[in-house]
Amino acid sequence: MDCIALNPTSDEYGGFQLNCSGWTYMGHLISQCVSNASQVTKDWAGTNDGQEVSEKDARAMGEALLKALKEGRIKEMRVKDKRYTGGYFSVAFVEGSAIPFLQYDFEETEGSPYAAKVTPIFPVPNDLRPLQEGTKKWIESFAMFLLNCGGFAQW
8 A cells, every 4th residue: 555645845755655564564553652543544544545644644643653663662572373474473562552453364254255353462561572673764764754745645
């Protein structure tokens, strides 16, 4: 899914690409960092149909992500799942947030081609670890996009 800047401060911030896994990861982080995340994300979370996020809301998301990152409050936890390369996937949690990560498993059922089974994943304090440098840089680059995009549309 692509985030297309509406009024970028420079060409560098014209867009940001996130695959489905990346969008889920960032959306979860934003829901933990931004106090009004449910309002901010209600139109675009989980969609890629051109929904727009205002400059004000994009800046609030970027500022909140950077603050949590700089304070070292974003941690990762590995979740065992044999369907993933290496047998696990990583979930980010912001210290002090009680919002679980929601794992969606889709399966075909009679009467519905795609039924979702939702499993909440809560942080386990002893399993939380610092972010890897590459992940920190990725989050920071998305936060900088949010601060400089002038609002965005998601495609």
